[in-house]
Amino acid sequence: MAENIDFQEIVDHLEYGVVTLDENLRVLYFNRWMYKVSGKQSDEVINVPLDKIFPQVSDSRFIDACRDAIELKLPTRLSNSFNPSPLPLYQAQEIGDELYRLQQATVIKPGVGVDGTTVCEIYIQDVTPMVSKESLLKHMALDHEKLAKRHEDERDHLSRIINNTADAIITFERGSNIQMCNQTGMQLFGYSQEELSQLNFENLLQSPKNVSPLHTEKLKSLLDNAIGNAVTSRHSIATYAYKKDGAELPIQIRFSKTSMGDQILIVAIVRDISEQTGRDKILKESEARFRNLAKIAPVGIFQTDELGVLLYTNQTWNIITGQPRNVINETPWFQHISDENRNEIEEKWQIESANNEQFVVEYSFDNNASLKWVLCQLMEELDEYGKVLGYVGSITDITDQRKTREKIEHLAFYDPLTSLANRRLFKDRLSRSISALKRGNKRMALLNLDLDEFKRVNDSLGHDAGDQLLTVIAERLTNSVRENDTVARLGGDEFSIILNDIESSSDAGIVAKKIIDAVIQPIVLGQQSVTMTVSIGITIAPNDGCEPEKLVKNADIAMYSVKEMNKNSFNFFNTSMNKKTMDRLSLENDIRCAVENKEFHVVFQPQLDIDSGKIIGAEALARWDHKQRGVVSPCEFIPVAESSNLILPLGELMLFDACKEAGRLIKQLGNPEGFTLAVNLSTKQLMDHKLVATIKKAIEVSGIKASQLELEITESALMQNIGEAVKILNCLKGFGVKIAIDDFGTGYSSLSYLKTLPVDRLKIDQSFIFDLMNNQRDKDLVTAIVVMAHSLKMKVVAEGIETYEQWQFLKTLHCDIGQGYYISRPTDIDEIVKSCDGQFWNSAVKDHPKRNSRLKQVKS
The missing domain is CATH 3.30.450.20 (PAS domain)
Structure with a gap:
């Protein structure tokens, strides 16, 4: 029966391109599919060279592969995923008339013509769905290659073509067994031609159990359509079949019909879609994974x-x-x-x-x-x-x-407590205001403000109350100026105001008066009502200058002049302003530079055991030699440093230097037992939150023991905030540092605090020692202090001893330690070492005439 099959009809129904070329690469045969997708007619292709039909192939690998097939009998497979085929093959989309270029897989192989000559057989398959599953189907296209068949025995030649197609081709009569199956089909199902002739086609397509009855019904419907339609059906179905070994095989089937005489045959083109099914499965899994991830994604x-x-x-x-x-x-x-x-x-x-x-x-x-x-x-x-x-x-x-970002940006330019402009923004606004002056004829005013006695309120009512007060003041200042003016908090209770576009200095005076009236209104802080006053310094630009630094300095000078007078007022800067204020600002600036340049140095005044004359300590004192000012007295620079907060960096500098030098002194004296370095602490240093850490670091860096450091604190400093002072001193005492009350008897002299403070020594102020031998009241007070201190297990230090008589009187009182010009002026450690006989001071302490003579030389 296979002998009578019309192979021409079968090949023409294939949805593949079939082309045959002679040895000169002229077309012998085009199947129907090729005519369709190339758009050519028979007379345009038969006996015409391939490169004349498709000029694009003249210099391509495609022609080389055809020559290799004829001359070398070498087969070639081309895919325009990797080796683009130049054949311009197109197919119209089902919806619409737009043409889309096909993705092609091409097989070029040698064959034998009917006359025994070598021919080139070309098979072109549309692989658009496999090349781009994710692309829209409307972009599918078919690229066309030209082939021609030149031999008269089409039956044998077409048989070879059918057997070399990538898909299985099976013919059968409905209800009868299979009549013919190509070589691909036999390899696909694992049956021989003879075995297949004993099978019904429907038996090959026994669906697995997981295929629904609707799916089986669709297959039956396609078979019916294939018999009833006069043209090839465009419908296909993906289903499963069983191979001879029982393995499940995913396939896609397309049906058409042909006739041989009175017999109607069904042609089934079966494609193995195992690989495509795997890709589809991976794609679906990927899509499902994406959907699931998208559902739970936090974005x-x-x-x-x-x-x-x-x-x-x-x-x-x-x-x-x-x-x-x-x-x-x-x-x-x-x-x-x-x-x-x-x-x-x-x-x-x-x-x-x-x-x-x-x-x-x-x-x-x-x-x-x-x-x-x-x-x-x-x-x-x-x-x-x-x-x-x-x-x-x-x-x-x-x-x-x-x-958060806006908050950070706000913190960079605004004060976090009051929301006023901070120093950084103030500088920028001031520069902008000055620049605006140069473009017009207006003036601007800079007001520097400082609250009077703010520290008293802050210390007595606490920092929370102080913060609340500053917030209220900030609001009152803001309400006292225009929107285009700038109110800034520069730190603590210091404020600055930039008044833009004023007509005259009197405008600034009006605003200053308004501010004073606003600030003085009572402020309720918890259960307390407080009244604040403010000192204001005013400078006018461009009258007083146009440099930001100069204007700030001018406003400060004007403000300090108010503070030195009656406060709660304002003053305009002028060049003839109080020289003392300007000198003070100049001194403050010099102190700041001296701290930065480490111009200060430390000297020591020895402390002796009064009974034995043994050196048991030294007090560290700051000294300053200025290039222009010369030697500046501590009585001059210490108060300014205290009032300007420069005492903190200055005190830290002196502490580190004193500990370092004391370590060297102790070593040179042979590590005397009980040696103590006395260092003064100011009020601001005592309240500094970094104090404990700074002292620990100074001890660690210098190598001295904590017990060898004594901190001297005045009664006035302690009473500023006795509760906080007790906490800090207990902490310092906890790791071994000694505590002394300096200038005892000149401050509050309240005995109640002595029982709460961890005090080791009382230091009698030198004002009681100066006239000790001539004033009985001073003798009585000094005697009482010594007796009281000893009863509280404290040692007593007498400072300011200048005579042998004072020394001997204190010795009769059993005063523990002496210090003063009678022993030595403040000096460097080398001089102290020279004055010692081992660990004892020289005999002059016991030699009345010589010591008094030396004292006169020292004072001179």
């Missing part, structure tokens, strides 16, 4: 078409934007953006996407009356030809981050 994910219209949004996107699900296929992705931002962002997106750039932008919008900020990232989706299919993007809710 909003969306997809649009090429115009930006939404195609997909995940739930997070809808939650962030507040948009309903039904916006898909209706609105562009940027529709939810606030009106004032939408046009700008849309325009920016279109420009950047046109330049193939990834689009990243931050924008805001209203979601249920709540302002939200998001970070949006958008990028193109392209097909294999680079055409834009659409866009995929994400949005991240950065509202909280934005608020």
Whole structure:
């Protein structure tokens, strides 16, 4: 029966290209599929060279492969995924008339013509679905190669073609056994031709149990259509078949019919889709994975078409934007953006996407009356030809981050307590105001303000009350000026105000008076009502200069002049202003530079055991030799350093130097037992939160023991905040540092604090020692202090001893330690070592005439 099969008809119904070339590469045969997809007629191809039909192939690998098939009998397989075929083969899409180029897999192999000559057989398969499963089906296309068949015995030749096709070709009569199966089909199912002739085609397609009856019914319907239709059916079905060994085989079948005489045959073209099914499964799993990830993603994910219209949004996107699900296929992705931002962002997106750039932008919008900020990232989706299919993007809710960023930016330029401009912003505003003066004829005023007695309120009522007071003052200052003026808090209770565009200095005076009246109004802090006053210094630009630093200095000078008079007032800067104020500012500036340049140095005044004359300590004292001022007295620079907060860096510098030098002195004296270095602490140092850490570090760096350091604190410093002082001193005492009360008897002299403070020594003020031998009251007071201290297990230090008689009297009182010019002036450690006989001071302490003579030399 196979002998009578019309192979020409079978091959013409194949959905593959079949072409035969002679040894000169002229077309012998085109099957029907080739005519269809190439758009050629028979007279345009038969006996015509292939490169004349398709000029694109003249210099391509395609022609070389055809020559190899004829001359070398070498087969070649080409795929335009990797080896692009130049044949321009096209096929119309089912919907519409647009033509799409086919992706081709081409087999070129040698064959034998009817006359025994070598021919070139070419098989072209449309592999568009396999090359780009993810592309839209409407972009499928078929690339055409030309073939021709030149021999008269088409039956044998077409048989070879059928047997070499990539798909199985099976013919049968409905209800009867299989009549013919090509070689591919026998290899696919594992049966021989004889075995297949004993089988019914429907028996080959026994569906697995998991295939539904509807699927089986569709297969039956396709068979019926194939018999009833006069043309090849366009419908196909993917199903399963069983191989001879029982293995399940996924296949795709397309049916057509042909006739041989009165007999109607069904032609089944069966394709093994195992690989494609695997790819489809991977693709579906990937898509499912993406969908699941998109569902739980913490960011909003969306997809649009090429115009930006939404195609997909995940739930997070809808939650962030507040948009309903039904916006898909209706609105562009940027529709939810606030009106004032939408046009700008849309325009920016279109420009950047046109330049193939990834689009990243931050924008805001209203979601249920709540302002939200998001970070949006958008990028193109392209097909294999680079055409834009659409866009995929994400949005991240950065509202909280934005608020944090704005808060950080606010902290960079504004005072966190009062929300006034800080020093950094003040400097910028001042520079801008000065620059504006140069462009017009206006004036500006700078007001520097300092609250009078703020420290008293802060120390007595606590820091919380102090902060509350500053907040109220800041509000009153803001209400006293215009919106275009600047109120700044520079630190503590220091404020500055920039008044822009004033007509005359009197305008600044009016504002200053308004501020004084506002500040003096009572302020309720908890259960207390306080009244504050303010000192204001005013400078006018450009009258007083146009340099920011100079204007600030001028305003400070004017303010200090107010403080030195009656406070609660204001004053304008003028060049003839109180020289004392200007000198003080100059001294303050010199102190600041001296600290930075380490111009200060430390000297020591020895402390002796009065009974034995043994050196048991030294007091460290700061000294300053200025290049222009010469030797500056501590009585001159210490108060200024105290009032300007420069005492903190100065005190730290002296502490480290004193500990370092004391370590060297102790070593040179042979490590005397009980040796103590006395260092003075100011009020501000005592309240400094870094004090404990600074002292620990100084001890560690110098190598002295904690027990060898004694901190001297005045009664007045202690009473500023006795509760906090007790905590700090107990902490210092805890790791071994000694505590002494300096200038005892000149401050509060309240005995109640002595029982709460961890005091080791009382230091009698030198005012009681100076006239000790001539004033009985001084003798009585010194005697009482010594007796009281000893009863409290404290040692007593007498400072300011200048005579032998004073020394001997204190010795009779059993005063423990002596210090003063009678022993030595403050000096360096080398001089102290020279004056010692071992660990004892020289005999002059016991030699009355010689010592008094030396004392006169020292004082002179």
